[in-house]
Amino acid sequence: MNQVKCDCGHVNPHGTILCEACGKIIEDGTQITAEPVIDMRYEGSARRSQTYNKSMIDKVWNFFSSVKVGVWLIIVTLIASSLGTILPQEMYIPTIMPVAEYYEDQYGWFGRLYYDLGFHNLYSSWWYLLLIAAIGVSLVICSLDRVVPLYRALKKQRVIRHESFLQRQRIYGITTGSVSDQSYELVKEQLKKKRYNIREDNGNVLAEKGRFSRWGPYVNHVGLIIFLIGSMLRFVPGMYIDEILWVREGETKVIPETDGQYYLKNVDFKLEVYDKETDNEAFGDALDNAGMVAKNYQSDVILYKTKGNTVAGDEPELEEVESSSIRVNQPLKFEKFALYQVNYKLDELFKMSFLLTNKSTGETFGDITINLNDPEKLYELDNDYSVELMSYFPDFEFGEDGNPTTKSRVPNNPAFVFKMYSPEKPEGEVSFVAIQQTIEPLGDNEYKMAFNGIETKDVTGLTVRKDLTLWIIGFGGLIFMIGVVQGAYWNHRRIWIQRKGDEVWVAAHTNKNWFGLKKEIQLVLAGTEIKEPMDQMKENQVDEGEKD
Amino acid sequence: MITLSENLLYIAFILYLLSIPFFGGAIKQKRNLDHQQNSSKWSTIGIVISILGFAAQLGFFFTRWSIAGHAPVSNLFEFTTFFGMCLVGAFIIIYFIYKTPLLGLFTMPIALLVIAFASMFPTDISPLIPALQSDWLHIHVTTVALGEAILAVSFGAALIYLVKVIDQTKNSKSTTWLEVVMYGLIATLGFVIVVSAFSFADYKAEFNWVDKNDNEAKVEYHLPALVGPNQGELLTDGKMEPLVSVPGIINAKKLNTVIWSFGAGILLYGLLRLVLRKRIGAALKPFTKNINLDLVDEISYRSVLIGFPVFTLGGLIFAMIWAQIAWTRFWGWDPKEVWALITWLFYAAFLHLRLSKGWHGEKSAWLAVIGFIIIMFNLVAVNLVIAGLHSYAGS
Numbered sequence: 001m002n003q004v005k006c007d008c009g010h011v012n013p014h015g016t017i018l019c020e021a022c023g024k025i026i027e028d029g030t031q032i033t034a035e036p037v038i039d040m041r042y043e044g045s046a047r048r049s050q051t052y053n054k055s056m057i058d059k060v061w062n063f064f065s066s067v068k069v070g071v072w073l074i075i076v077t078l079i080a081s082s083l084g085t086i087l088p089q090e091m092y093i094p095t096i097m098p099v100a101e102y103y104e105d106q107y108g109w110f111g112r113l114y115y116d117l118g119f120h121n122l123y124s125s126w127w128y129l130l131l132i133a134a135i136g137v138s139l140v141i142c143s144l145d146r147v148v149p150l151y152r153a154l155k156k157q158r159v160i161r162h163e164s165f166l167q168r169q170r171i172y173g174i175t176t177g178s179v180s181d182q183s184y185e186l187v188k189e190q191l192k193k194k195r196y197n198i199r200e201d202n203g204n205v206l207a208e209k210g211r212f213s214r215w216g217p218y219v220n221h222v223g224l225i226i227f228l229i230g231s232m233l234r235f236v237p238g239m240y241i242d243e244i245l246w247v248r249e250g251e252t253k254v255i256p257e258t259d260g261q262y263y264l265k266n267v268d269f270k271l272e273v274y275d276k277e278t279d280n281e282a283f284g285d286a287l288d289n290a291g292m293v294a295k296n297y298q299s300d301v302i303l304y305k306t307k308g309n310t311v312a313g314d315e316p317e318l319e320e321v322e323s324s325s326i327r328v329n330q331p332l333k334f335e336k337f338a339l340y341q342v343n344y345k346l347d348e349l350f351k352m353s354f355l356l357t358n359k360s361t362g363e364t365f366g367d368i369t370i371n372l373n374d375p376e377k378l379y380e381l382d383n384d385y386s387v388e389l390m391s392y393f394p395d396f397e398f399g400e401d402g403n404p405t406t407k408s409r410v411p412n413n414p415a416f417v418f419k420m421y422s423p424e425k426p427e428g429e430v431s432f433v434a435i436q437q438t439i440e441p442l443g444d445n446e447y448k449m450a451f452n453g454i455e456t457k458d459v460t461g462l463t464v465r466k467d468l469t470l471w472i473i474g475f476g477g478l479i480f481m482i483g484v485v486q487g488a489y490w491n492h493r494r495i496w497i498q499r500k501g502d503e504v505w506v507a508a509h510t511n512k513n514w515f516g517l518k519k520e521i522q523l524v525l526a527g528t529e530i531k532e533p534m535d536q537m538k539e540n541q542v543d544e545g546e547k548d
Numbered sequence: 549m550i551t552l553s554e555n556l557l558y559i560a561f562i563l564y565l566l567s568i569p570f571f572g573g574a575i576k577q578k579r580n581l582d583h584q585q586n587s588s589k590w591s592t593i594g595i596v597i598s599i600l601g602f603a604a605q606l607g608f609f610f611t612r613w614s615i616a617g618h619a620p621v622s623n624l625f626e627f628t629t630f631f632g633m634c635l636v637g638a639f640i641i642i643y644f645i646y647k648t649p650l651l652g653l654f655t656m657p658i659a660l661l662v663i664a665f666a667s668m669f670p671t672d673i674s675p676l677i678p679a680l681q682s683d684w685l686h687i688h689v690t691t692v693a694l695g696e697a698i699l700a701v702s703f704g705a706a707l708i709y710l711v712k713v714i715d716q717t718k719n720s721k722s723t724t725w726l727e728v729v730m731y732g733l734i735a736t737l738g739f740v741i742v743v744s745a746f747s748f749a750d751y752k753a754e755f756n757w758v759d760k761n762d763n764e765a766k767v768e769y770h771l772p773a774l775v776g777p778n779q780g781e782l783l784t785d786g787k788m789e790p791l792v793s794v795p796g797i798i799n800a801k802k803l804n805t806v807i808w809s810f811g812a813g814i815l816l817y818g819l820l821r822l823v824l825r826k827r828i829g830a831a832l833k834p835f836t837k838n839i840n841l842d843l844v845d846e847i848s849y850r851s852v853l854i855g856f857p858v859f860t861l862g863g864l865i866f867a868m869i870w871a872q873i874a875w876t877r878f879w880g881w882d883p884k885e886v887w888a889l890i891t892w893l894f895y896a897a898f899l900h901l902r903l904s905k906g907w908h909g910e911k912s913a914w915l916a917v918i919g920f921i922i923i924m925f926n927l928v929a930v931n932l933v934i935a936g937l938h939s940y941a942g943s
Binding site: 041067070071075077078082085089092106107108279282286287289290295297327329331340341465467470473477480481488489512513 | 550615616617646670672673674675677678679681682760797842843846849850853854856857860861864865868872873874876877878880881882883886887889890893894896897900901903904905930
């Protein structure tokens with residue numbers, strides 16, 4: 001790598017456009033010598049992407065270091081993202097029928113096309129993830145390509161700059177005639193008041209402030225990269241858990257993914273709605289218009305931890321950890337887990353009771369109560385009567401073969417096959433009983449199971465969540481915010497005041513907000529003989545910024 | 549108390565309206581090109597009226613807060629009026645930095661339009677559903693509104709830039725697109741006028757119709773039905789029969805409202821053109837005569853720079869924190885979330901283009917216009933058209 005030595009004696013890395021120390025245009029950068037105002041982006045430092053273009057690595061590097069490519073990636077991602085909102089994503093559609101059918105049924109041919117293109121799961125499609133990954137790569141390379149040389153250039157800058165550098169600043173002016181020492185002192189005084197850092201060299205001044213705002217973009221890019229890494233960590237086993245836990249009132253269930261360590265009892269589930277009489281009367285009109293409005297979904301629960309070691313199959317010994325109420329916006333947290341109120345089912349069938357009845361006389365011989373979630377095999381009654389539960393279908397339907405079957409283990413539509421034993425029929429009578437339906441498959445029975453009432457219970461649906469990536473993601477977000485504020489709310493301003501014989505040269509540069517800079521120069525030079533410098537850019541050709 | 553609160557909003561609305569001619573007068577008055585000095589008497593009066601209006605709207609906001617027991621940002625009416633208030637607030641701040649009455653002439657009508665638009669939606673004080681019962685409601689929503697309002701100021705400044713810079717002596721793509729933007733604003737006004745007029749006349753027409761799942765349903769129109777619902781049957785006597793009807797998959801009532809708004813917009817726009825005998829952009833151009841282009845460009849850019857971090861904080865970071873608490877996950881690709889991301893990506897692209905590709909002036913102004921359209925799309929269309937977790941009760 002051949003380095004370039006400037007006339008001022010400073011040795012610059014290969015590819016430098018403006019000398020890091022004095023700002024003189026290095027011979028190579030001939031194309032810019034004709035411009036009236038120099039391009040101050042990245043201080044004219046040697047950027048890898050602008051210097052090398054030979055190897056494969058150079059080419060990839062140069063591709064991703066281009067802001068143009070970055071912007072294109074952003075725009076394409078933006079358009080792609082919007083496509084996913086035309087129809088609801090798969091996770092938001094009801095699970096009443098197969099996904100493909102649903103889209104076609106609801107949205108016709110367009111829905112079908114949407115599904116076929118994979119837009120129903122757009123945000124986890126390989127090409128969308130690839131776009132995000134490309135943005136990530138672009139962030140890293142863009143930043144590295146710029147931050148290192150920019151840091152060097154700002155660090156190495158000298159107070160005294162080359163004439164050509166000053167002349168070609170956007171804000172530049174010459175005062176001829178004598179400038180008194182008091183004026184000089186006054187200017188420095190006023191610069192200090194404006195919080196400028198002042199460096200002096202042989203009577204020349206470089207006043208600078210807000211340099212740290214130049215690092216803002218790089219800081220926020222680091223934040224974004226941390227954020228993206230955090231999002232990827234979700235796929236590392238053990239980092240992220242997303243389970244649903246349904247617990248009936250009175251039931252105690254093991255919390256999934258806790259290795260059997262934690263149990264939860266649902267003591268009571270409450271659904272409250274707003275009431276015109278008792279709630280804020282201001283809500284009256286809204287409640288009239290909307291009808292029922294939910295006020296609270298709440299599960300009163302007890303969290304247990306198992307005591308000691310439990311052998312598989314044994315009832316674990318439970319120790320209460322805390323009793324608490326889980327509400328929307330108020331999850332229950334323990335260790336790294338959180339339990340959220342997300343769903344509920346009111347009045348799920350819990351128990352059903354039947355009377356063993358003689359069909360002809362109507363005489364009854366005791367009743368049995370079946371716990372629909374935990375039925376017994378045999379129900380003994382007095383006087384040699386008993387009922388055997390031969391089969392149980394919690395969620396009954398007729399299968400394709402015409403035989404009864406169950407859709408799920410949830411007692412939505414329970415059906416039973418009973419065998420009723422009585423002194424008259426010691427070998428038993430078989431009866432199939434479902435809601436509103438009785439079938440006697442083996443001919444006419446003498447006895448029947450007469451429906452005698454139900455008990456219901458509410459069920460709460462909780463999300464069991466563990467997300468160890470949150471800290472990293474939050475940290476990334478924080479860094480991003482710091483960086484973006486740093487870059488957006490501060491400006492990097494420099495004012496050069498140099499004596500050239502009888503003349504005083506003033507030049508200034510800012511990375512943005514030129515009106516503010518001009519106003520500041522006005523104030524700083526007030527009361528001195530030094531003339532206000534001019535803005536060399538005409539209207540319309542506005543500030544040339546830097547940083548990306 | 550509710551009446552007091554609502555009256556404060558009316559007062560604010562009228563004061564905002566009153567401020568506009570003063571900002572207009574300030575521009576006519578001004579002879580010297582120097583924007584920094586001597587803010588004229590006119591613009592002083594204008595800004596004082598704006599501040600009074602802002603104070604009145606703050607009064608509306610806090611009285612409503614105390615009545616409801618929660619910050620009034622929980623439905624479309626409340627959020628949109630709050631957005632309008634933030635827009636005025638952002639303008640007031642920028643006014644004191646740059647002393648440009650012209651910005652008032654462009655921003656205040658936009659704020660008025662936003663508030664008038666908001667008032668077309670149900671204004672009932674609504675109770676909070678469980679998901680909204682959180683302090684994050686106040687934190688997240690107010691920050692988003694503030695961020696979007698600051699970004700909207702950049703739209704106001706961009707509009708000034710475009711009106712000034714676009715050559716109105718000949719037809720061009722630029723003149724056409726500028727007229728499209730103007731028409732968009734006028735169509736919003738059309739929506740407000742049509743809805744208010746028929747609401748004043750208490751127009752109600754009920755229909756029986758059949759929805760896409762072949763269920764019978766009833767729907768009440770508050771505008772005469774140009775477009776009727778699927779197999780609609782008019783139940784109210786003496787009301788207009790629909791000209792056409794649409795399949796059940798389309799929400800006929802909303803479509804009808806949209807057609808009315810655009811129709812009224814065309815009518816208004818046509819009338820204005822007839823009266824002015826030139827493009828709206830050309831008619832506005834004289835107002836911008838004395839403004840420094842660099843200055844408006846900088847205001848537009850600076851608003852984006854100030855608004856972008858605020859929007860990021862409110863619309864993405866606070867949003868994610870709350871989503872984690874209320875919905876168990878910080879991000880779920882809900883349409884509103886996606887459009888917040890799109891807004892963010894768009895302004896990120898804006899900043900990159902401006903900083904490194906040198907997209908200043910006109911190009912940058914067009915970008916600010918598009919940004920505002922995206923924000924409005926997220927506010928209006930995503931709530932009313934694309935259903936999702938964020939859908940507020942619209943009409």
